[in-house]
Amino acid sequence: MRILVLHGPNLNLLGQREPDIYGHLTLDDINQELAEFAKTCEVEIEAFQSNAEHLLIEQVQQARTNGFDWILINPGAYTHTSIALRDAFAATQMPFVEVHMSQVAAREPFRHQSMIAELAHGTISGFGADSYLLGLQAIINHELGRGPSQVES
Ligand code: DQA
Numbered sequence: 661m662r663i664l665v666l667h668g669p670n671l672n673l674l675g676q677r678e679p680d681i682y683g684h685l686t687l688d689d690i691n692q693e694l695a696e697f698a699k700t701c702e703v704e705i706e707a708f709q710s711n712a713e714h715l716l717i718e719q720v721q722q723a724r725t726n727g728f729d730w731i732l733i734n735p736g737a738y739t740h741t742s743i744a745l746r747d748a749f750a751a752t753q754m755p756f757v758e759v760h761m762s763q764v765a766a767r768e769p770f771r772h773q774s775m776i777a778e779l780a781h782g783t784i785s786g787f788g789a790d791s792y793l794l795g796l797q798a799i800i801n802h803e804l805g806r807g808p809s810q811v812e813s
């Protein structure tokens with residue numbers, strides 16, 4: 661299984677950006693943690709960060725052709741604004757999990773709306789860098805048939 665990890669705008673500044681909200685780990689630290697976890701689960705991941713909306717959209721459009729099965733995405737502020745990103749997911753039907761480091765529902769009202777949440781397999785928010793790991797775990801569980809809707813009661 662191959663998973664594309666997409667990081668949106670300003671996430672390249674993690675470590676120095678509002679550490680009270682986003683913590684002290686850098687994006688490289690997070691990508692490293694994800695890579696180590698992926699390795700233990702025998703899945704392949706590739707990470708891409710961009711501040712440019714169109715580059716993220718192109719990654720979504722090309723994900724299937726590039727051999728990815730899932731996308732794990734933190735779209736940053738494009739979460740709240742990008743109909744174009746939503747359209748890319750709708751057009752490609754690429755399965756994805758949306759993650760946020762902060763608990764967006766407890767922040768400013770403009771962060772309460774996500775343009776893409778409705779199309780996401782699920783959303784994880786509020787666990788700092790662990791949101792990414794939890795998102796990756798959720799994808800892997802789902803693929804192994806261990807997702808919540810797949811386990812018999
Ligand atoms: C974020 C939340 C967004 O509202 C914000 O614009 C970000 C990061 C998060 O990970 O908590 O850039 O997606």
